[in-house]
Amino acid sequence: MTIGRSATAVKGPARRETPxxxxxxxxxxxVLGLGVAAYLTYEHYTGGTTLACPESDTVNCAKVTSSQWSSLLGIPVALLGMVFFAVMLVLCLPSMLSRASRRLDAARLASCLVGLVMAVYLIWAELFQIHAICLWCTAVHLLTFLLFVTLLFGYVLADVSTDHQPSG
Known part of the structure; x- marks a missing residue:
């Protein structure tokens, strides 16, 4: 008998012990990414007149958020970021993270990887096409990277088990 498990453990669907x-x-x-992306989406649809960001040659949120690179196939990238973080929020709920499903794991990591690739693309556009940096956009890029790293380390450290404690 192992410590921490009942001798009458019940077989059930595979669950994951996450860190x-x-x-x-x-x-x-x-949540932070959703908030920043929502702010950028609001600014996009209101013309960015209240965008809280310094304007200089290097840092210029208005220049970045109003450039041709601020939309993808006619959809504002800020709105895409908001949708990305809303979907990731659902996929990262404790009940979703504890499920030992390879498909769900793959979907979560693939979604996050798509977000990361998009962030790298947008950083490239800021540096080499627009020649300006948006601090709010940088926050979204950083949060996307942090989310990917967090999930990756979480998977590496997770323990999958098919036994679980009976409720009650």
Whole structure:
């Protein structure tokens, strides 16, 4: 008999013991990313007149958020970021993270990787096409990277088990 498990453990669907920090940390990055992306989306649809960002040759949020690179196939990238973080928020709920499903894991990591690739693309556009940096956009890029790293480390440290404690 192992310590920490009941001798009458019941076989059930595979569950994952995730590190205790995984869900709160992933949710924090998602909520912060959703908030920043929502702010950028609001600014996009209101013309960016209240965009809180310094204007210089190097840092210029208005230049970045109003450039041709601020939309993809006619959809504002800020709105795409908001959708990305909303989906990731659902995928990173504790009940979703604890499921030992290879498909769900793959979907979560693939979604996050798509977000990361998009962030790298947008950083490239800022540096080499627009020649200006948006600090709010940089925050979204950083939060996307942090979310990816958090999930990756969480998977590496997760323990998958088919036994679980009976409820009650």
């Amino acid at each position: 205790s920090w995984l869900a709160p940390t992933a949710l924090l990055w998602c």
